[in-house]
Amino acid sequence: MLSDVMDLLACPHCTSDLEAIEDGRVLRCDRAHTFDVARQGYVSLLAGNAGKIVGDSAEMIEARSKFLDSGHFDRIIAAVAAAMSVHDPATVLEVGAGTGHYLAAVLETSERMRGVGLDVSKPAARTVARAHPRLGSVVADVWQPLPVRTGAIDAVSCVFSPRNAAELRRILAPDGILVVVTPTAHHQQELIETLGLLSVDEDKARRLEESLAGRYEQTDTTRIEFTMALDHASIGSLVGMGPSVRHSTDASRRTAIAALPDTVEVTASVTVGTYRALAASAAL
Ligand SMILES: C[S@@+](CC[C@H](N)C(=O)[O-])C[C@H]1O[C@@H](n2cnc3c(N)ncnc32)[C@H](O)[C@@H]1O
Numbered sequence: 001m002l003s004d005v006m007d008l009l010a011c012p013h014c015t016s017d018l019e020a021i022e023d024g025r026v027l028r029c030d031r032a033h034t035f036d037v038a039r040q041g042y043v044s045l046l047a048g049n050a051g052k053i054v055g056d057s058a059e060m061i062e063a064r065s066k067f068l069d070s071g072h073f074d075r076i077i078a079a080v081a082a083a084m085s086v087h088d089p090a091t092v093l094e095v096g097a098g099t100g101h102y103l104a105a106v107l108e109t110s111e112r113m114r115g116v117g118l119d120v121s122k123p124a125a126r127t128v129a130r131a132h133p134r135l136g137s138v139v140a141d142v143w144q145p146l147p148v149r150t151g152a153i154d155a156v157s158c159v160f161s162p163r164n165a166a167e168l169r170r171i172l173a174p175d176g177i178l179v180v181v182t183p184t185a186h187h188q189q190e191l192i193e194t195l196g197l198l199s200v201d202e203d204k205a206r207r208l209e210e211s212l213a214g215r216y217e218q219t220d221t222t223r224i225e226f227t228m229a230l231d232h233a234s235i236g237s238l239v240g241m242g243p244s245v246r247h248s249t250d251a252s253r254r255t256a257i258a259a260l261p262d263t264v265e266v267t268a269s270v271t272v273g274t275y276r277a278l279a280a281s282a283a284l
Pocket residue numbers: 053054055056064095096097098099100101102118119120121124140141142143158159160161162
């Protein structure tokens with residue numbers, strides 16, 4: 001719940017501390033900026049509106065929930081939970097938390113851990129709010145200053161989501177860690193070929209290194225690759241939760257999936273990288 005993580009959050013307008021008032025229905029900062037807590041338990045701490053940034057839609061979040069519930073990505077979820085928990089963090093945060101599946105698995109590794117799930121999408125924030133009792137769900141845009149106190153977070157995860165390396169380092173405690181999951185060029189390659197999905201940018205790994213250089217040092221990297229036997233329903237969810245869904249119609253996707261064999265072997269291939277935040281003086 002938000003009340004578990006109030007001491008980690010900051011006002012997006014003036015960066016001062018927030019407190020819950022009116023029985024937890026409103027958050028207020030020292031300078032009297034106020035933010036309504038939604039009925040579903042999340043709070044929007046956007047400084048203005050998110051402008052052109054569009055997070056995942058309700059349909060995409062529903063597809064993602066179905067796919068992650070099916071267990072096909074459990075090895076990736078377990079790898080993220082393991083990478084985060086090695087450092088025994090007391091406070092964790094996920095940027096672009098989506099459904100909260102990854103954050104919930106991280107929180108399950110220790111009863112003393114508390115977490116913040118950030119996402120710019122309200123449907124995502126609603127789902128994250130229900131994902132685990134020891135987390136607070138916040139609507140925020142990673143490309144704006146994050147509504148989180150400087151140095152408050154011991155470990156941040158970023159799974160298939162956009163990341164703002166400078167802001168994440170600001171909110172990390174000294175020696176805090178960042179765990180980043182990125183797809184390799186083999187990820188879902190069979191569906192990229194047969195369904196014409198967007199392919200993984202070949203330059204992704206290089207751009208990740210460039211964005212982290214000078215602010216973080218890599219302490220670990222693991223490649224996870226396995227094959228999933230997916231039926232049409234699972235393929236529908238996998239396609240429906242990804243960016244390609246914005247470039248096709250429901251009908252054209254259904255027709256293309258119906259033409260596939262009943263079961264398709266699909267590769268999952270990701271890199272899980274762990275990075276330690278460097279002291280500010282060493283940063284760019
Ligand atoms: C590919 S999904 C990954 C979700 C989750 N980490 C997972 O792997 O299941 C990317 C997520 O990032 C969110 N997102 C996109 N742009 C964002 C932004 N500028 N700020 C915060 N979240 C953003 C989307 O709404 C979506 O939930």
